Amino acid sequence: MKTMSAHIVVAGGGVAGMEAAGTLAGMGYRVTMIEKDDAPGGHLLQWHALFPDRRPADEVISHFRKHTEHPNLRIITGTTVEKVRNHGSGVLVSLSGGAEEQADAVIVATGFELFDAHRKEEYGYGIYDNVITSADLEAMFNRGLVAKADGSVPSRIGLVHCVGSRDEKVNNNHCSKVCCVTAVKQAIEIRKMLPSCEVFCFYMDMRMYGPYYEELYRESQEYHNVNFIRGKVSEASVNINNRLVIKVEDTLAGRPLKMELDIIVLMVGMEMAGAGMRLAEASGMKRGINRFLESTDHHYGNNLSGLRGVFYAGTCTAPMNITDTISHARAAVTETVKYLNSR
Amino acid sequence: MRVTQSNKFGFTINRSRLIDYDSSDRKVREYVTLREPSFRLCFACGGCTATCTAGQHTSFNLRRMNTFIRRGEIEPLREEVKRCMLCGKCLLVCPRGVNTRNVVAAAAEAIVKLERNEL
Numbered sequence: 075m076k077t078m079s080a081h082i083v084v085a086g087g088g089v090a091g092m093e094a095a096g097t098l099a100g101m102g103y104r105v106t107m108i109e110k111d112d113a114p115g116g117h118l119l120q121w122h123a124l125f126p127d128r129r130p131a132d133e134v135i136s137h138f139r140k141h142t143e144h145p146n147l148r149i150i151t152g153t154t155v156e157k158v159r160n161h162g163s164g165v166l167v168s169l170s171g172g173a174e175e176q177a178d179a180v181i182v183a184t185g186f187e188l189f190d191a192h193r194k195e196e197y198g199y200g201i202y203d204n205v206i207t208s209a210d211l212e213a214m215f216n217r218g219l220v221a222k223a224d225g226s227v228p229s230r231i232g233l234v235h236c237v238g239s240r241d242e243k244v245n246n247n248h249c250s251k252v253c254c255v256t257a258v259k260q261a262i263e264i265r266k267m268l269p270s271c272e273v274f275c276f277y278m279d280m281r282m283y284g285p286y287y288e289e290l291y292r293e294s295q296e297y298h299n300v301n302f303i304r305g306k307v308s309e310a311s312v313n314i315n316n317r318l319v320i321k322v323e324d325t326l327a328g329r330p331l332k333m334e335l336d337i338i339v340l341m342v343g344m345e346m347a348g349a350g351m352r353l354a355e356a357s358g359m360k361r362g363i364n365r366f367l368e369s370t371d372h373h374y375g376n377n378l379s380g381l382r383g384v385f386y387a388g389t390c391t392a393p394m395n396i397t398d399t400i401s402h403a404r405a406a407v408t409e410t411v412k413y414l415n416s417r
Numbered sequence: 418m419r420v421t422q423s424n425k426f427g428f429t430i431n432r433s434r435l436i437d438y439d440s441s442d443r444k445v446r447e448y449v450t451l452r453e454p455s456f457r458l459c460f461a462c463g464g465c466t467a468t469c470t471a472g473q474h475t476s477f478n479l480r481r482m483n484t485f486i487r488r489g490e491i492e493p494l495r496e497e498v499k500r501c502m503l504c505g506k507c508l509l510v511c512p513r514g515v516n517t518r519n520v521v522a523a524a525a526e527a528i529v530k531l532e533r534n535e536l
């Protein structure tokens with residue numbers, strides 16, 4: 075079959091890239107997956123457990139390792155896709171370092187980056203030792219120890235939602251979707267690990283949009299005594315006892331509230347990845363006002379780039395959870411195969 | 418008079434507790450929105466109130482004041498607008514980019530105009 079010898083380049087080796095590359099290889103196509111880090115896996119490699127069922131991230135990582143072990147699939151690491159352009163009947167792919175790949179089609183799966191918490195200076199990340207991000211907390215879970223910088227056991231932890239999301243001040247009006255449920259998941263994990271530690275979530279809205287997310291929220295109240303305060307934290311500081319203090323309005327009580335905390339966890343949001351932005355600039359791909367890649371139609375063309383033979387998969391188009399990323403990558407595979415068969 | 422559940426236990430709504438949206442005064446809201454269109458963007462996160470200098474010492478609450486204006490609740494506004502010191506810290510915090518200080522100024526103006534029958 076002519077199409078089966080087609081060569082497809084997948085830009086990015088995170089969840090979307092691994093799903094698309096592995097699936098296409100399994101169908102008989104020749105696939106080259108380009109990953110910027112030393113190994114595929116993406117952000118999943120940093121995570122300890124996944125929402126909503128707290129499944130170990132390792133399980134999903136091993137699934138993808140198997141999924142991407144295929145003689146048809148070549149993985150190039152430590153490399154980024156710099157530019158794609160139509161060339162003859164295919165797509166010419168320029169890689170960092172100057173190499174080029176001739177492809178019949180390209181799937182862009184360059185993913186997201188976590189918001190750099192230093193940019194919300196008022197929350198004190200990089201200034202106060204015990205202000206950490208949700209990703210830092212996952213690293214603590216991986217080490218099996220949630221502790222303050224001096225090694226002592228925290229007695230009260232606050233999780234601040236919407237850090238770098240829904241915030242005009244950092245040029246991100248979008249909601250990152252997954253941080254609310256991540257906060258609830260992490261709150262439960264802290265309570266299980268440190269039963270005497272109080273946990274507070276500071277939220278603006280609880281966006282429990284996925285299956286079993288609302289149930290997890292309920293579980294956190296019913297079985298784990300997680301506390302929720304509705305208000306956006308305005309600032310963090312340190313008091314005379316060297317303890318963190320946050321200011322927030324308890325909007326449901328209608329009064330300002332201050333609280334001492336041992337650790338502040340900033341629930342960092344999702345932004346378009348820098349590598350993807352450079353690729354988009356160089357290749358003439360359209361981006362939306364939120365800087366993510368803009369497909370030709372957000373209902374029925376949400377894998378289509380508008381460039382011939384170039385398709386989008388995963389969080390390079392919008393914040394997404396893992397389940398939706400996998401679905402979106404599968405849809406990109408369908409669009410790619412449809413395109414190759416129609417040539 | 419027949420004793421029913423409602424007159425026995427008083428299951429009626431006290432008029433003064435009710436936000437009667439149908440007969441509320443929209444003029445202040447209209448004036449503030451015209452003077453400061455970003456007023457519409459507030460999503461009631463309370464960041465302004467958390468950082469508010471006046472709010473540490475008085476009952477001033479900008480997030481609640483915005484809601485009063487939106488609902489046409491004029492009475493609580495009259496005292497509320499006087500408490501703001503216009504320091505502008507709320508401007509630095511607001512995630513929706515509301516020109517908060519101008520909202521207070523516009524609300525204060527609206528109250529004066531309302532009293533002069535100029536709204």
